[in-house]
Amino acid sequence: MSSRTSGSLRTYLVTRVLLFVPQVLIILTIVFVLMRVAPGDPVTVALGGQRTPEQLAELRADAGYDRSIFVQYAEYITGIFRFDLGQTITDSREVTDIIKTNGGATLTLTVAAFLVALLIAVPFGLLAGRYRDTALDATLRIFGIVTYAAPVFFLGLLLQLAFARGLGWLPSSSQASPVVMATVEQRTNIFLLDALLDGDTSAFWNGVEHLILPALTLGLLLSGIFIRIIRINLIQTLRSDYVEAARARGVMERRVVVQHAFRNALVPFVTILGLQVALLLGGAILTEQTFNWNGIGSQLVRYLENRDYVAVQGVVTLFALAVVTVSLLIDIINAIIDPRVRY
Incomplete structure (x- = not known):
């Protein structure tokens, strides 16, 4: 790696990490403000009518809601x-305890x-891009549109009816x-x-x-x-000069698609992955509700x-x-594998 390339990568990484701090502060400020847009304080909203005014006042003082908004x-x-996300009002539970207890289920x-998603999207996107404007391409594109547009809870209910209630194959x-x-x-x-740590394979497969x-x-x-992202990137890559040069050298079309075009088509796909984390977490909340999955979302x-x-704030x-x-990690990985990002 040349000194100029390593210098540009170092500059990009330092800049991106420095921008991470104000980005986090802005997001935390938005969350803080949104949780206080509703009238009244959280203690009164959650426990109003269940506690005496004196008890509510004491709880507000303990939680710090009698202080100014700037102090809060x-x-x-x-x-x-300090990784202190507060204490719940309704059951006096530390939010960090919720994360420790239920976070494993959400992570799984x-x-x-x-x-x-990768097992489905990579081969389907590859086939759709390779055989563009064919019946197979149209079918895979419709499949992608339907799966993306379908509500998570509705799709979950259909799968439950088909494979759990109807066929009885899965819980x-x-x-x-x-x-x-x-x-x-x-x-x-x-x-x-x-x-696995217990050595209980039957429990694992259950x-x-x-x-x-x-x-x-x-x-x-x-x-x-x-599927849509991989398809579009693959089509664009197949039109590039180096792919045409590989074809001119007599390289088999399958090898051109898999080894030359597909690898480079995945570079912009890596960037998109970071943008889908919010969709993944939002979908996890609805999925956990549908399947009674005891995670953070539920x-x-x-x-x-x-x-x-x-x-909720925590x-x-x-x-x-x-x-x-x-998003920060994806940007760093993208800068390492794609030099164009650094400039």
Whole structure:
């Protein structure tokens, strides 16, 4: 690597990391403001009518809502750096405890869904781009549009009716059977990993069976847009000069598509992956509700129903930080594999 190239990469990485700080502060400020747009304080909203005025006043003071908005904002920001996301109002539970206890289920679902999306989108996008303007291309494009546009909960219900209720092949809800869940020691709160640590392969495969339908539901949602992106990038790459040069040298068309065009078509696809994290997390919330999957998303919905805005603020803050952090990592990876990004 030349000194100029390494210097430009170093400059880009430093600049991108420095921009990460104000980006995070802006997002955290937006979350803070949105949680305080509603009239009244979170304690009164969540517990009004369930506590006496004196008890509400004491709870407000304990939570710091009797202080000025600027003091609350300063405590909120400093708490983030201490990984203190607050304490729920309705059940006095630390938000970080919710993340530790239920985060493993959400992580399992999102990773599995992402893998399903790639397994579907990569071959389908490759075929659609290679055989553009054919019946196969049209079919795959329609498939991508339908899967992307279909509501997650509706798609999940259809899969439950087909494979759980109709055919009886797969379970329809939860991370595992109740009896199996009780036998596995929760070390990491990631059920499949805990089952392996216990050496219980039957529990592991029981968890995999329960994971298939929710992961397929969320994976189909992501695959729709991935198919379209891979197809468009592959078509553009197939028109490039170096691909035409490879064809002129007599390289087989299959090798041209897979080894030359497809690799370069994935470079812009990497950038898009970071932009889909928000869609992945949003889809995970609805998927968890549909399949009774006890993750962070299902907890978020429960606290929303209870109007516990402290818990909602903490979970939304976590999701926002996850999206921004993944976007930063994707930008760094993209700069490393594609020199054009650095300039």
